[in-house]
Amino acid sequence: MKFVLLISSAPQSPATRRALRFAQALLGSGHSLERVFFYQEAVHIASKLLVYPQDEPNIAQQWQTFIQQHQLDAVVCIAAALRRGVVDEGEAKRYQLQASNLAQGYTLSGLGQLHEAIQQTERMVHFRG
Template sequence: MKFVISVLSSSHAPSTRRALRFAQAVLAAGHEIIRVFFYQDGVLTASNNLVVAQDQQDIAQQWQAFIAENELDAVVCIAAALRRGVLDQTEAQRYGREAANLAEGYQLSGLGQLHDGLQQAERLISFGGQ
């Protein structure tokens, strides 16, 4: 079955860890993930400026590794990302900001990509709140 997974909370929220464990189980069961869509505070997971204490799980790093290993389509909502300070090179230049911080493996795009994913998929599972 084809899934879209949306992540709506920051990387330290329990729901973002739950989303990752769920996504891993989706692939392990032989299902397909059409797209992972990061929206609202979920876009913060795609920042490469996160520094996590050594005795804590780095869920953002684990998400990034999972996306890379499985060559997943990881889309970060551009409007939600800009207002939370997550910028790629193009946007950093456009708005005259010093640094781009979108982690490798993620792409900024519009909400249309969420709807496009839903049209291709059969299930949407969202992980937000706590």
């Protein structure tokens, strides 16, 4: 079965950790994960500047590793990302910012990417805080 995940919870939220465990279980059970869409507060997961306390698991790094290992399509809502200071090199230049902070493996795009994924899959699961 083909799935798309919509994650809108903050990185430290239990929902974000559950989303990762769910994604791992999906792939482990032979299902396909067509796209992971990060929206609202979840866009912070895609920032390479996120720092976790030493006594907490680094869920952002776990997501990045998972996405790269499975070569997943990880899309970050561009409007939500810009509002929260998460930018790629192109957006940093466009807005004359000094640096970009979008982690490797993620792509900035619009809600159209979510809509397209929903149309092409059998299930969408939303994880929110």
